[in-house]
Amino acid sequence: HSNRVMWFQEFFPPNVCPINAKENTFYGIMFDAGSTGTRIHIYTFVQKSPEDLPELEGEIFESVKPGLSAYADQPEKGAETVKKLLDMAIDAVPPHLWKKTPVVLKATAGLRLLSEEKAEALLSEVKEVFEESPFLVPEDSVGIMDGSHEGILAWITVNFLTGQLSGQNQQTVGTLDLGGASTQITFLPRFEETLKETPGDFLTSFEMFNSTYKLYTHSYLGFGLKAARLATLGALNKEVVDGQMFRSSCLPKQLEAEWHFGGVKYRYGGNREGETGFKPCYLEVLKVVKGKLHQPNEIRGSSFYAFSYYYDRAADTNLIDYEQGGVLEVRDFERKAKEVCDNMERYNSASPFLCMDLTYITALLKEGFGFKDNTVLQLTKKVNNIETSWTLGATFYLLQSLGMTY
Numbered sequence: 001h002s003n004r005v006m007w008f009q010e011f012f013p014p015n016v017c018p019i020n021a022k023e024n025t026f027y028g029i030m031f032d033a034g035s036t037g038t039r040i041h042i043y044t045f046v047q048k049s050p051e052d053l054p055e056l057e058g059e060i061f062e063s064v065k066p067g068l069s070a071y072a073d074q075p076e077k078g079a080e081t082v083k084k085l086l087d088m089a090i091d092a093v094p095p096h097l098w099k100k101t102p103v104v105l106k107a108t109a110g111l112r113l114l115s116e117e118k119a120e121a122l123l124s125e126v127k128e129v130f131e132e133s134p135f136l137v138p139e140d141s142v143g144i145m146d147g148s149h150e151g152i153l154a155w156i157t158v159n160f161l162t163g164q165l166s167g168q169n170q171q172t173v174g175t176l177d178l179g180g181a182s183t184q185i186t187f188l189p190r191f192e193e194t195l196k197e198t199p200g201d202f203l204t205s206f207e208m209f210n211s212t213y214k215l216y217t218h219s220y221l222g223f224g225l226k227a228a229r230l231a232t233l234g235a236l237n238k239e240v241v242d243g244q245m246f247r248s249s250c251l252p253k254q255l256e257a258e259w260h261f262g263g264v265k266y267r268y269g270g271n272r273e274g275e276t277g278f279k280p281c282y283l284e285v286l287k288v289v290k291g292k293l294h295q296p297n298e299i300r301g302s303s304f305y306a307f308s309y310y311y312d313r314a315a316d317t318n319l320i321d322y323e324q325g326g327v328l329e330v331r332d333f334e335r336k337a338k339e340v341c342d343n344m345e346r347y348n349s350a351s352p353f354l355c356m357d358l359t360y361i362t363a364l365l366k367e368g369f370g371f372k373d374n375t376v377l378q379l380t381k382k383v384n385n386i387e388t389s390w391t392l393g394a395t396f397y398l399l400q401s402l403g404m405t406y
């Protein structure tokens with residue numbers, strides 16, 4: 001078993017920051033360049049006294065669509081969307097703190113799927129935008145994040161926000177993130193057995209807030225919700241021939257439409273002649289997930305925090321409240337998938353992919369990760385008004401590497 005101890009050292013190389021110890025408020029700016037959108041998180045920290053650790057006070061959050069990867073052939077235009085978001089930070093951060101406020105952008109699966117050349121062109125345009133800003137631009141401030149970091153940093157965020165990383169009696173929770181192009185599962189194994197049966201590259205040790213954690217984490221590239229749509233349609237990683245039509249039993253029978261993803265145009269439609277509905281759809285989706293993911297035994301009995309597209313699709317179908325979130329069981333997704341897929345014409349108006357998305361989520365949870373029907377999922381978007389995103393965990397490491405906190 002290989003463990004990447006202190007993996008974060010390579011993530012944010014050490015740097016010196018001339019932070020004034022007397023200042024009691026400071027900021028950190030973290031961009032999430034996701035496959036479907038770019039988001040800015042501006043975190044405010046307060047240090048009440050020199051002996052105390054800084055506390056997270058609040059967050060300003062804004063997002064734009066589409067994501068950087070949609071600008072694969074117009075990198076300058078892509079960087080322009082980042083600049084617009086960064087202008088918000090100019091307003092949010094007091095001018096005298098600008099040059100002490102670090103700004104970082106980490107891209108995830110959208111850019112991982114582009115050619116290196118196109119990804120680099122985008123990132124270097126973004127770097128230029130940063131260099132021209134009044135903020136502190138650390139070394140390696142713009143780049144593609146490793147998938148394992150994505151899972152770990154989201155786990156840190158959730159467990160920090162729920163108070164599990166401080167004090168005694170830590171009962172950490174596992175996290176499930178379903179992005180557009182990739183999906184992550186992360187948890188702290190409790191049983192020796194789990195460590196034994198897990199491939200070494202699924203395990204990572206790291207230190208945070210004076211504790212050492214050995215986490216199970218993996219990012220599955222191509223298993224995000226939108227990538228899964230293409231896989232189900234049989235269009236993922238295919239050279240798309242002009243006018244080619246991809247059909248699925250998960251789509252409304254009469255549907256014929258176009259869809260742009262990762263800079264490619266796809267034509268898709270319903271099964272005009274054949275079957276439609278949950279059963280045939282589930283079989284289609286099963287081909288995408290079955291046998292493709294590692295199934296840790298231990299998770300069958302535990303509960304998980306789930307966010308991103310798990311949250312969005314649960315909220316879209318009133319399984320949870322859009323603002324409050326809620327608690328679900330895996331079988332609730334299946335029940336809703338059946339309801340939607342077997343009444344496709346009725347749900348047609350919201351999104352033609354609703355049946356496929358819910359069926360994929362069901363199959364991913366059950367057949368992919370191996371969760372039980374009654375596994376409990378805590379659907380959360382925000383905890384104490386802070387977004388549950390890997391960006392907060394990433395900001396902790398950034399500030400730590402700059403000698404500003406923790």
Ligand SMILES: O=c1[nH]cnc2c1ncn2[C@@H]1O[C@H](COP(=O)(O)OP(=O)(O)O)[C@@H](O)[C@H]1O
Binds near residue numbers: 108388
């Ligand atoms: O800060 C956030 N708060 C809440 N949801 C977010 C945030 N950032 C991203 N999301 C969610 O992430 C999902 C899209 O995934 P993303 O675009 O990040 O793809 P990727 O992770 O595969 O690159 C959507 O469900 C979107 O609502």
Ligand SMILES: [Ca+2]
Binds near residue numbers: 034035108179180308
């Ligand atoms: Ca994401």
